[in-house]
Amino acid sequence: MTTPGQAPAPAPVRAGIGLRAPHHREVLERAPDVGWFEAHSENYFADGGGAVAALLAVRERWPVALHGVGLGLGSAGPLDREHLRKLTRLVARVNPWAVSEHACWGHAGGRHTNDLLPMPRTAEALRHLAGRVGELQDALGRQVLLENVSSYLEFRNAEFSEAGFLAALVAESGCALLLDVNNVYVNACNHGFDAEGYFDELPAAAVREIHLAGHEVSEVGGVGIRIDTHDRPVCDAVWTLYASARRRFGRVPTLIEWDATLPPLDVLVAEARRADEVA
Amino acid sequence: MKLPELQQHFIASLYGESSDIEAQVRGDHGIGAAGRMAIYRYNLQAGFGKALALEFPVIAALCGADYFARLAREFQLAHPSTSGDLHHIGAPFPRYLRQRFESGDYAYFADVAELEWAREEAARAADGVPFDVGTLGTVAPEDTPALRFAFQPAVRLVVSRWPILSIWEAHQAPGEVRPVDPGASAGAEHVLVRRAATGPVLERVGEAEFSWLASLLRGAPLGEAFDAALAIDAAFDVAMALQRCVARGLFRAACG
Structure with a gap:
């Protein structure tokens, strides 16, 4: 066990993959050649049992990051103390090289969506989110990484661009960034902005991790919209954008995210290798 | 619109209680505000249904995919997720099934669900x-x-x-x-x-x-x-x- 505030484990160099329950046994038996694993924090909130034991065994052999999907830090409602307690316990058990969450909200009036909902990009929302990020960092005794999310709508009252909102969040809360290149591409297509211009607006030194994932093109009333599904390989356009991100942000740890319609482990390992080969 | 109010309206829209949020949503690039909210409503229902099926695979198999999806939507309206950790959504499901299928051919669903939830609790x-x-x-x-x-x-x-x-x-x-x-x-x-x-x-x-x-x-x-x-x-x-x-x-x- 480590205690809050202890120095995080060192960051990995080569690309990693998401740790998913159907692969637990195979990962431990075959020890695939990947740089690290990322675990969704909430999947290991149990008091005990096989999943937690598997994560701790993986942690013995690879660097691990904990990626939260459920705090909904931008929600105006109260921060879930029980959730925070379980996350703090897990961080102490695992001593991950990084702890991340999303720049989003997820619940109101006691009803949770368990989704990553887009923030209204106002100064008021920024202050609120930055305050919550600060609370999280204080509770964990370490800096956290905030990830940009895919979105299918924007609010009319926006006072910031999406990247500008993230840059201001970094400045106000002292957090770092987890840059999901697929989400940037999805939003650039859905909302009509230039992905390279988005990169320009980010504070480059704050980008500490990159996510890559697959998405699908869906249709609403005959008009195409990109939906972040994490159920297929990374598309060519996102690989191209990733190469640009690497040139700008350096060789920060990269992760292949695949959640739905999980393929054989080797497919994920091959995607991670491909990421390693991008100059 | 302030953040708390906007989020309340958003959730109300997801649960089909009000469409007031649509006035705050940009309906550009050929897709209107209602169509955009519909994507989030679909994600809410599909995500919940998928998580519930993982906790109750036998009930899901007994129902078949279409009927289980409908049952999950009804259950979600009565018992929305109350936590950022989806693993808790199944706790009230056996009791819900007991009321829903009180008598009749499917009354045994509640007991099968209770067994599946006990197994889930044992695992965790x-x-x-x-x-x-x-x-x-x-x-x-x-x-x-x-x-x-x-x-x-x-x-x-x-x-x-x-x-x-x-x-x-x-x-x-x-x-x-x-x-x-x-x-x-x-x-x-x-x-x-x-x-x-x-x-x-x-x-x-x-x-x-x-x-x-x-x-x-x-x-x-x-x-x-x-x-x-x-x-x-x-x-x-x-x-x-x-x-x-x-x-x-x-x-x-x-x-x-």
């Missing part, structure tokens, strides 16, 4: 501490009836007037479901749920042993639990039952 319970069998040897014979046992956190008991474990077992080999007649004539089943090194284990136990275990799990002393079991089966062998408990690793501690 705190790790046990090994029981020191030696403590039993130090108990004087006259003190034995007063013994009480603390159980490992994963231990659960589920009883049904339907053959719930047979139904559950029939769905474990993919592709070859052997239908089990849930008719009352097929008989009640008493199930012990525990956790082994390999994960949760579901086992049938006799009615007398089930009653004995239930008494002990409640904290009743050994003598009282034995009497209750004897009332069901005059031939109940408490020494054998104790041995099975130790072999199954159910106990954490014994105290006089």
